[in-house]
Amino acid sequence: MIKNNKTDKIVKFLDCYIPVKTCNFRCNYCYITQNKWWGEKLPKFKYSPEHIAKALSKKRMGGTCLVNMCGGGETMLPPEIVDITRCLLEEGHYVMIVTNGTISKRFDEILSLDKNLLKHLFFKFSFQYLELKRTNLMKIFFDNVRKVKESPASFTVELTTVDELIPHIDDIKKTCMRELGALCHLTIARDETKPSIPRLSNLTEEQAREVWGQFDSAMFDFKLPLFEKKRKEFCYAGKWSYCVDFGTGNMIQCYGCGLVQNIFEDLESPIKSCPVGKHCPNPHCWNNHAFLCFGDIPGFTAPRFSEIRDRICKDGSHWLKPEFMNIFNQRLDENNVHFTEKEIDKIERKLNQKPFKYYRYLVLRLLTFGKLKQKYTKKIGKME
Ligand code: SF4
Numbered sequence: 001m002i003k004n005n006k007t008d009k010i011v012k013f014l015d016c017y018i019p020v021k022t023c024n025f026r027c028n029y030c031y032i033t034q035n036k037w038w039g040e041k042l043p044k045f046k047y048s049p050e051h052i053a054k055a056l057s058k059k060r061m062g063g064t065c066l067v068n069m070c071g072g073g074e075t076m077l078p079p080e081i082v083d084i085t086r087c088l089l090e091e092g093h094y095v096m097i098v099t100n101g102t103i104s105k106r107f108d109e110i111l112s113l114d115k116n117l118l119k120h121l122f123f124k125f126s127f128q129y130l131e132l133k134r135t136n137l138m139k140i141f142f143d144n145v146r147k148v149k150e151s152p153a154s155f156t157v158e159l160t161t162v163d164e165l166i167p168h169i170d171d172i173k174k175t176c177m178r179e180l181g182a183l184c185h186l187t188i189a190r191d192e193t194k195p196s197i198p199r200l201s202n203l204t205e206e207q208a209r210e211v212w213g214q215f216d217s218a219m220f221d222f223k224l225p226l227f228e229k230k231r232k233e234f235c236y237a238g239k240w241s242y243c244v245d246f247g248t249g250n251m252i253q254c255y256g257c258g259l260v261q262n263i264f265e266d267l268e269s270p271i272k273s274c275p276v277g278k279h280c281p282n283p284h285c286w287n288n289h290a291f292l293c294f295g296d297i298p299g300f301t302a303p304r305f306s307e308i309r310d311r312i313c314k315d316g317s318h319w320l321k322p323e324f325m326n327i328f329n330q331r332l333d334e335n336n337v338h339f340t341e342k343e344i345d346k347i348e349r350k351l352n353q354k355p356f357k358y359y360r361y362l363v364l365r366l367l368t369f370g371k372l373k374q375k376y377t378k379k380i381g382k383m384e
């Protein structure tokens with residue numbers, strides 16, 4: 001475990017959807033490509049960045065939050081992302097941006113923010129090797145990584161392990177060592193067209209471990225055996241973590257769950273506590289590297305998020321700066337009060353009495369996978 005440096009404590013993890021459904025890339029494995037959702041223009045945000053930050057005020061959320069922002073397409077395409085980031089940082093939260101790393105103008109705008117704000121900012125660079133080659137943007141990508149590295153912000157670089165990349169593994173490793181001084185981390189592509197959301201690969205788990213193990217990625221090592229394994233433990237998603245749509249303000253407990261409340265409409269309404277408990281509606285916890293590493297299931301053995309995001313470069317530098325080392329070493333189950341056994345029993349009894357409220361997405365997923373899913377997902381917002 002990496003040593004803590006500061007005293008800020010994270011009480012909630014918010015996985016936030018930026019309502020952009022377009023991208024300058026066309027990755028084959030992308031769920032937008034899989035669902036044929038391309039072609040939409042940049043969104044018009046209904047709520048201002050100031051309003052969004054107010055809705056997520058520390059006072060209302062019960063303390064400092066870790067706010068992850070990810071678009072349906074490329075997160076950094078909408079110009080509003082700069083002010084949304086600034087306002088959330090000014091509110092005192094820690095912010096993560098998921099990006100394909102090629103929108104240089106937006107990096108320059110964000111990196112010109114106050115240095116103290118930038119210390120609370122983290123970029124997750126998705127290393128889209130094939131698209132970077134096709135579009136001749138490899139240099140731009142690594143230039144932007146370097147800009148972040150030289151700033152007070154933190155970052156990670158992550159490659160999605162699709163089978164079409166296997167013939168390129170040697171070049172990917174060489175490129176990473178040359179440009180980053182360390183190998184990228186690895187994640188797993190999922191097949192969004194199937195209700196069980198399986199791994200998008202023809203390799204068995206064992207073969208995948210053999211092929212991709214050479215990257216020595218703690219992220220991949222943790223995710224792989226948990227993929228396609230349904231979680232049945234008591235999960236605090238809906239209390240310690242939420243998914244929020246920044247287009248509508250709709251807040252749900254986790255992917256596939258029912259609406260908890262709209263947090264943008266009435267800024268005075270308290271945030272509802274609505275834990276998922278043992279009723280996770282998803283076939284498996286595909287973003288377990290976040291939810292489980294941050295402790296949504298107390299007692300679940302998982303590495304600290306710092307271990308799956310950081311790398312030490314050849315020059316001895318870390319991808320994570322001290323502020324994010326501290327934050328990514330924390331777990332929500334260590335920073336929050338737990339329910340007693342009696343309270344858990346009561347929550348479970350209630351959940352068992354109202355299954356459809358909590359399972360409506362699951363029912364729709366099973367019965368109407370396809371067009372209706374798209375319609376419904378658009379309505380509640382795509383949260384991943
Ligand atoms: S960069 Fe991201 S959003 Fe764009 S096509 Fe690739 S996976 Fe999809």
Ligand code: SF4
Nearest residue numbers: 231235254280285291
């Ligand atoms: S997907 Fe994971 S974090 Fe979300 S409710 Fe299920 S177990 Fe909890």
